[in-house]
Amino acid sequence: GAVVSQHPSWVICKSGTSVKIECRSLDFQATTMFWYRQFPKQSLMLMATSNEGSKATYEQGVEKDKFLINHASLTLSTLTVTSAHPEDSSFYICSVAGNSPLHFGNGTRLTVT
Amino acid sequence: GESVGLHLPTLSVQEGDNSIINCAYSNSASDYFIWYKQESGKGPQFIIDIRSNMDKRQGQRVTVLLNKTVKHLSLQIAATQPGDSAVYFCAENPLTDKLIFGTGTRLQVFP
Numbered sequence: 001g002a003v004v005s006q007h008p009s010w011v012i013c014k015s016g017t018s019v020k021i022e023c024r025s026l027d028f029q030a031t032t033m034f035w036y037r038q039f040p041k042q043s044l045m046l047m048a049t050s051n052e053g054s055k056a057t058y059e060q061g062v063e064k065d066k067f068l069i070n071h072a073s074l075t076l077s078t079l080t081v082t083s084a085h086p087e088d089s090s091f092y093i094c095s096v097a098g099n100s101p102l103h104f105g106n107g108t109r110l111t112v113t
Numbered sequence: 114g115e116s117v118g119l120h121l122p123t124l125s126v127q128e129g130d131n132s133i134i135n136c137a138y139s140n141s142a143s144d145y146f147i148w149y150k151q152e153s154g155k156g157p158q159f160i161i162d163i164r165s166n167m168d169k170r171q172g173q174r175v176t177v178l179l180n181k182t183v184k185h186l187s188l189q190i191a192a193t194q195p196g197d198s199a200v201y202f203c204a205e206n207p208l209t210d211k212l213i214f215g216t217g218t219r220l221q222v223f224p
Contacts, residue, residue, distance in 0.1 A: 006156075034211070043202060043214045044157065093156045101147050102204075102212055104156035 002028035002096040006105035013084055013112055020080045021108045023050075023094030029074040032097035035067075037090045038107075044093060050077040084112040125221045132190040134218045136203035139184065145206035148177060148188045150199045151217075157202060160188070190220075198222045 003026040013019050023033055033050040048069055049057040056069035068080040081088055093107040126132045138146070144165040149157035163170045163177045163186075170177050176189040186203050200219050204212040 004156075043216050045214075046211065049211070100145075101159050101162050103159060104149075106156045107154070109154070 002026075002030065002098075002103045004094060004096050004103055004105040006094055006108050008108060009106060010109040011111070013110070015085055015112055016083055018080055018082045019084055019110060020078055021092055021094075021110075023077045023079070023096075023105055025075050025096045028096055028098070030077070030096040030098060031074060033071060033077040034095045034097060034102070035069065035077075035079050036093045036095070036104075038093060039090050047079075049097075050079075050094075052077075081110065084110070086112045088112050122216070123219045123221065125223060126193050128193060128195060128222055128224050130193055132188075132193045132197070132220055132222075134188045134190075134201050134203075134220065136186040136188075136215050137184060138186060138203070138205045138215075140205060140207045140213070141181075141184065143205040143207045146177070146179060146186050147204045147206070147212065148175075148186075149202045149204060149214075150197075151202060152199045160201075193220070193222050195222050195224065 005024045007022045031052045035047045036044040037047050038044045046059050047062045050069045050071040052071045058064045071077040089112045091107050091109050093104050095102045095104045147162040148160040150160050151157045161172045161175050161177050163179050168179050174191045178187045200217045202217045203215040
């Protein structure tokens with residue numbers, strides 16, 4: 001399966017600032033990547049599907065203007081949490097599609113103070 | 114909406130015993146199922162998968178059983194070890210690569 005790298009592994013930011021999380025596919029050309037969010041002791045919830053060279057597809061209830069996704073190359077997708085608030089504190093995980101089974105990055109722990 | 118759920122939120126077993134983690138899914142159109150293991154602070158790690166044309170698949174110390182009649186999935190871990198302690202998620206794939214995750218079961222292994 002695809003090797004997926006996320007950066008940073010953890011980040012702390014102040015309320016109102018923006019944070020960018022990177023997801024890299026190291027050994028697979030990824031036209032599609034997925035972004036998930038996981039709150040403590042809960043399951044993974046799909047936020048959006050990142051499509052290389054086109055707009056991301058967001059799941060119902062996920063604000064596209066708040067969670068900006070850019071997928072400009074076949075190896076990199078970025079998720080920017082804009083104007084972060086404490087309720088955005090969560091574990092963000094990406095995965096690479098097209099190389100079954102789906103493999104995941106090691107996640108980014110975001111804490112908004 | 115469609116959902117995948119688990120019967121037991123926490124499972125405690127003694128080292129060396131076998132573990133069985135269950136999962137119920139609701140989308141009869143799902144044709145691919147995966148079990149993931151997630152350790153604290155890490156992303157999900159693939160364990161084993163099964164397609165709907167099978168009812169059993171075995172890996173190293175793990176077996177997945179699929180019962181399409183009652184839409185039930187189980188993960189069996191033989192000779193459970195302390196390193197197996199983690200949260201286990203089943204996931205179903207009703208659409209291309211788009212996984213729906215279950216609620217998760219925490220497996221605790223005691224010496």
